[in-house]
Amino acid sequence: MKSPGIAQLAQALRARQTSAVELAQRALGVARSRSDLNALIGLCATQALAAAEHADTALASGGAGMLAGIPFVHKDIFCTNGIRTTCGSRMLEHFVPPYDAAVVERLDAKCAVSIGKANMDEFAMGSSNENSFFGPVRNPWDTSRVPGGSSGGSAAAVAAGIVPFATGTDTGGSIRQPAAFCGITGIKPTYGRVSRWGMIAFASSLDCGGVLARSAADCAQVLSVIAGHDARDATSVDQPCDDYDAALPAPLKGMRIGVAREYFGAGVEDGVGTATLAALRELEKLGATLVDISLPNAALAIPAYYVIASAEASSNLARYDGVRYGHRCADPVSLEDMYNRTRAEGFGSEVKRRILAGTYALSAGYYDAYYLRAQRARRVIAGDFADSFKKVDLIAGPTAPTTAFRLGEKSADPLAMYAADVNTVAVNLAGLPAISLPAEFSNDLPVGLQLIAPAFAEARLLNAGYQLQQATDWHLREPAA
Secondary structure (H helix, E strand, O other): OOOOOHHHHHHHHHOOOOOHHHHHHHHHHHHHHOHHHOOEEEEOHHHHHHHHHHHHHHHHHOOOOOOOOOEEEEEOOEOEOOEOOOOOOHHHOOOOOOOOOHHHHHHHHOOOEEEEEEOOOHHHOOOOOOOOOOOOOOEOOEOOEOOOOOOHHHHHHHHOOOOOEEEEEOOOOOOHHHHHHHOOEEEEOOOOOEOOOOEOOOOOOOOOEEEEEOOHHHHHHHHHHHEOOOOOOOOOOOOOOOOHHHHOOOOOOOOEEEEEHHHHOOOOOHHHHHHHHHHHHHHHHOOOEEEEEOOOOHHHHHHHHHHHHHHHHHHHHHHOOOOOOOOOOOOOOOHHHHHHHHHHHHOOHHHHHHHHHHHHHHOOOOHHHHHHHHHHHHHHHHHHHHHHOOOOOEEEEEOOOOOOOEOOOOOOOHHHHHHHHOOOHHHHHHOOOEEEEEEEEEOOEEEEEEEEOOOOOHHHHHHHHHHHHHHOOHHHOOOOO
16 A cells, blocks of 8 residues: 555544544554664654644644644654654763754644654764664665665655655755655755754754655645744744745746756766656656756865865764763773773764864864865855856756665775765755655666755745656655565
8 A cells, every 4th residue: 555645644634534643553563563674763652642642632623734643753863852862873872852953843833743763874974874873774675775874764764654754864965865765755955944953963064954755745744844943043044934835836837957967977877867867858848948057066075075074073073072961981090081982982983984084174284275175165066056056947967876775885985985975965065955856766776866956945846846746656656565
């Protein structure tokens, strides 16, 4: 049976064909039956059923919104009051926050029902979800393959039909790449559009909260709730949000979509390129015009991103020292010993690698050579996008250069792993919104089409995605149970 979307579930709830408690019980049951995926770090059955009862009360009153009673999961990077929040790390294995993140607050206020926390790469650092202290997540389409990272647990939970949507974060592609690998839809909004308050920091100038769901229509429903200004987040933008749901039906006639030739270069699998072009031809049939464009400095994105992200991670993760909260080593003999052993025990190898690289890039004598040059490259990359958006409305290409690779295939080669983000990291450097949409399949594995828009044009992305999904069924295909 096809997994129902948010609108179908909301209609069933209002018609009294089911209840929020029944939906929560079903989601919890499916989650337990798909424990082989390791998509969830923990289930919150007691809290979920209590929230579902509250949602049923709200629904009975007739004033509840579209998300009332809808089960979902939070990526375990969002702080949840009274519920363990680990960020996929031993460092925070037993951390229980005393407050909710802004995204959590907004979904709670709409009576959505969180059933648990989704597994993720440790501190959101990774492209495969193999870096979690709690073990790797497996792709529902082929459990010998990765689901993508770092929001791989969220993507796997949606693709497997555990929940209709999940929250995620995107620092360099961590919503879009797992959405592509798992055959679902994932949107990364403009930087500052979704509050980062209560979202555990990796790279503060790049991190962005977003949504993973089966369709663009479902993403629009959730983004309408979590987007908006938050005075507690200094990077939150005080600008009104568009009506994302109302923008979906607009025809695509007259829309100009730039096809970036650099996104189809060396390293892109033939099947991925073919599937992406097939999706673009569908958009063309719907009235869009395809325009060949160039992003001449695209090759700078990977080196610039990994210098900046690692530098900011080095700074943000300095707080985990065993003094205030999180893991602390046993029986330290001195303060220095506690610092050293706590961080050595608490962090995994990828996190340590990025802390070392970031600290080096920020150190005296190397700051100008690495960090400052990376920031200059960032400005040039943003300029390429700005120039392109003078000619086109959206920019398109494959979300990832390959389909989901096998578990362990790239673990020994960090540079090969980083290359999986080649088409996504530039968007974060420029602070732009982007969406990954299911396209055709390659060797029975999903392929993602990435669309990029100017700042705060999320409605344009969702409109294009919705129209594509009205004309195709790629987003409706599901892995075998």
